[in-house]
Amino acid sequence: MTTSSLRVLFISHAYVVGVNQGKLQAIAETGTEVGLLAPSNWKALEWNRLLPLETPYPKIKTYSAPVLFAGKGGAHIYAPWKIWRVLNDFQPDVVQVEEEVFSLCALELAIWSRLTGKPLVMFGWENMDRQLPLPRYWVRQFVMSTAKLIIAGNRDGADLLRQWGYNGLVEVMPQMGVDTQFFAASMRRRVSAASPPGEAACRQTSPERTNDEFHIGFLGRLVPEKGVDIIFAAVRQLQQQGLKCRVTLCGSGSGEEALRQEAQKQQIADLVTWRGGVPHHKAPEEISKFDVLVLPSRTAPTWKEQFGHVLIEAMAMGVPVIGSSSGEIPNVIGRPDLVFPEGDAQGLAAILERMIREPEWWEETGRYCMTRVYQDYTHERIAERLLSLWQTLLNDKSRQYAMS
Template sequence: RSKQRLEPATSDETYSISRIRTVGRFQSHRGILNPLDVSAFLRKETDLLFVDSEPESLAVAEFLALLPAGRGVPVWISTWSNIWFGEGYPYRFSWLYRRAAKRALGRVSGVLCYSAEAPAVLRRLGFRGRIERTEWGVDTALFRSFDATALRRELGLDGFIAGYVGRLVPEKGVADLVRAASEIGGTALLAVGSGPMRPALKRMAGGCALPLRIVERVPHVDLPFYLNAMDVLVLPSRTTAVWKEQFGKVLVEAMACGIPAVGSSSGEIPRVIGNPALIFPEGDPRALGAILAGLRDDSRERLSLGSAARLRAETVFSWPVVARQLIGVLAAARRSAG
């Protein structure tokens, strides 16, 4: 998807791209791949197979089932999971995914974790293989800072704008953002996303005369325009029994645009942002409001935080940096497998 080309680690290594079609609509753990394409891909000569999908996913099950017997190729998979679900998964047909995960973790050589809590979850699941950590990346050529005054004008928003990008659902905590902005005043909200909470959020904002603009269905390549129209990006997620923030991709996208990112204490958010002063206890609109008020009233501090955010995005989360991490992990796994 990214326009930015990822180069191999060294000049003597090459890569090629093979097309593997999906069967119907591909949806996360439920996605099914075309078995003919998978079989054709698995006939290629490889030293290691990395399937970038969760242990319970049907795609991982397909690759493991179709891998020719006797190949002896080490297989790695990945996970974002940062919650221990016990004996089940929060999906329909939980038993099927539990069985798929158990089978996968019994066969793969290693798992690449994108969240800091995932290794502990894997050990509780009984996995005894190799575990490595890498970050997720952001395209720092696409997501960058530029003037979005025209878009702000088009949206009918001015002054200090706090933004949100993501699903409009209770666990994302957008209602806390509305409450915080209404309490401190002098703040407009820009939300990019859709979901069942849209009507309720509009009512909340209307009841306190809070300027709120909700924009749905923004293409990913256009998202930098909307991020640059914000003065601060807020991810106010709330942990539930079956979910907590696994990374927050929009955080690093905003940071790459030089926009300060503020987030709750849910899951990976504090680690990704990397600045305790921009973190508030989840479910605490008053604490969020205090952070927003400080940023609203100090444009110099916003600029300083934005510059630091861009630097963190470039040095920790840019795709070239993450690609080198991934290549290093897989190269080491190949060497250790002999």
């Protein structure tokens, strides 16, 4: 089967938001027929807001249907007849369900896969071995025994799948990549005309700093597990060494008041700018003001960093990143000298100090970050990997059919 004749249906609540559909569009650009089924009544429970299905890409054939338990990733479920109606209309060669393997939505499509013989592909972020109620445990085992391929969003998730007894094909890649036209090299950086964006020839100008200050940025939720207080402690150490820097926080959350108190305690409150929540369309503008983006997440009893998508957004712009050792962060960054042990303010301060004192090294890390994104994390690169995996599944199925 050629790419142009391949029909793939995606099912996921994540794609109700149009900016998340870039990967699907990249797949559709190859000539593959792409369908999408997403809830018509999805709720963002954190903000108690209804999210209607957005349709920014005409090449993606979209279907919507209401779900029970809208807003709950593992519990939401479609009416069975609606799923069958969509499947009969689109006639997919492959169905890719981007929900956890213990979700009820996954169970619905696993039953369809067994009845039709069509291959089921799963994607999930889960990277912690949670104790599941018996019904959910049964769902997980049924879905895993049905899926021909499971994509884990991180390496810990892939290890868990094996621990849970899955013996099929496992790949590790994020659910979606980064739009390198949207998250483009910032205005204060220039790219050599002799090479395309993302190549090693990209070079950066010196940071544009107010009063020669080094700008440390964070973009994300202001909650304890994101570890923003570690940035404050590190900046306090840099200040004691006479190094000039500022912190810009883009985000909101339940931990904001505690963080404001921590900034006062560390005697750096005058060095912190609080930008509040930043809409996605303004994220590149904010990131372009950073000399470095820091993601200092710390593992909690029920959570550890599953990927850290903001990392690849900054990296795509040539902004150096530093991250903690929590979860998938070290694998996303791919360089030990840009990773510090979670909770270790002194370790973070040491990397920041080197960036400030060695502008050449700061420039080199920015070039590295951009190159890594173009090699591994663009929508187009992820689309290429998925197409190869689907072709492998369908070729294996054809061989099995020929031998029967």
